Amino acid sequence: MKSPFTGGKAKKKVKSETFSFRNERYTVKRYYYQCQDTGKIFSNAEVDDKVMKDVYNQYRERHGIPAPSELRKLRDTYGISAHIMSKIAGIGINQYGLYENGEMPTEVIGHRLSELFDKKALLKSIDKASVKLGKDYIRIKANVESYSEPKSFSLTKEFYGDYSEIKPFACLFLVYHIKKSRWVTCEK
Numbered sequence: 602m603k604s605p606f607t608g609g610k611a612k613k614k615v616k617s618e619t620f621s622f623r624n625e626r627y628t629v630k631r632y633y634y635q636c637q638d639t640g641k642i643f644s645n646a647e648v649d650d651k652v653m654k655d656v657y658n659q660y661r662e663r664h665g666i667p668a669p670s671e672l673r674k675l676r677d678t679y680g681i682s683a684h685i686m687s688k689i690a691g692i693g694i695n696q697y698g699l700y701e702n703g704e705m706p707t708e709v710i711g712h713r714l715s716e717l718f719d720k721k722a723l724l725k726s727i728d729k730a731s732v733k734l735g736k737d738y739i740r741i742k743a744n745v746e747s748y749s750e751p752k753s754f755s756l757t758k759e760f761y762g763d764y765s766e767i768k769p770f771a772c773l774f775l776v777y778h779i780k781k782s783r784w785v786t787c788e789k
Contacts, residue, residue, distance in 0.1 A: 604636035605643060611636050622656050625663070629655040657705055666711030667718065672701045675718060679745050688733040689726045689741075690714060720745065 604611040611634040618631040632648050635641070661668055667675075676686050687697035690713060700706050706714060716722045724745055731738045 602634050604634075604638060604641075606636050606641055607638040609636065609638040611643070618652075620652070620656050622660055625660070627656045627659045629659070657703075660705065661711070664708050664711055665715050666706060666708070667715050669701050669703050671718075672714065679723075679741070679748060681741060681744070685734065685737060685741060686717075689723070689730050690717060691726075691730070720748075 602611045602613065603609070613632060614635055615630050615632050617628055619626050619628045621627075629652055631652055633642050633644050636643070658668070660666070672686075676683060681689070683698055683701060684694050687694040690697060692700075692710065692713075696704075700710075700714065705711075717726060724742065727734070727738070727742050727745065734741060
């Protein structure tokens, strides 16, 4: 990095710094640059954005507010558009869009959004928003009701009684020997 003061070299440094956000204190690692010629400290937009992102993440974690990526994943899971999800959440579409793009909701709205991650609460919210949803109500409710988590395949000691049961599958298996586990390739 070049110094904006002299055009010479600048060294990247880090320090812990405390910021106030919504009347609460958050400590984050703050990266900055120091001009080697003048000793002056400076920053850039990328570094400053990272600091705010770290503060936001700590606030979200402290108050149980979902991250923007989690909101998008929730919609994608059930095949719901942002417009429809805003109706279900009882939030305007523009405001909901801001939350999915990183805007920090209030604590109350953040809790409202986090409730939607519970399938029963989501179905209840869909029922409450049935008038707003109109013709989409039945389709959305059916999508959510019929969704089941994908089954993951796990190779555990409890899953297979003994090695002879899994040998015919001719795949990579977890085999337990003398209270230790190791991966073994089985052949047909």
